[in-house]
Amino acid sequence: MRAKMQQKIIDVCDRKIAQKGDGVGVSFYAFFANKNDDPEQLMEVATWWIKTHKLDHFEKAVKIRNMIISEA
Structure with a gap:
């Protein structure tokens, strides 16, 4: 990402x-944003969220922040 x-x-x-x-x-x-002005980036994040990490639709913000920080 x-x-x-x-x-x-x-x-x-x-x-x-x-x-x-x-x-x-x-x-x-x-x-x-509410309108899809960057579909490539949306798919990149969706792939990270859904395919790579198999996360639920809603996750704790603390968990997501920590996952991103640990991958940086």
């Missing part, structure tokens, strides 16, 4: 955790 996208995921997770606490969940759609 691209470094810029990894940083965006970390930033979004950090923001959601700060707003709602450690129990907040996220979907991979949380990292994109």
Whole structure:
């Protein structure tokens, strides 16, 4: 996954955790605008989320942030 996208995921997770606490969940759609303006990157994240890691639709933001950090 691209470094810029990894940083965006970390930033979004950090923001959601700060707003709602450690129990907040996220979907991979949380990292994109409502309109699909970058389908290639959406598929890249979806592949990482669904195919590579076999994650549920919603996961804890803390878990996702930690996974991204450990892979960087």
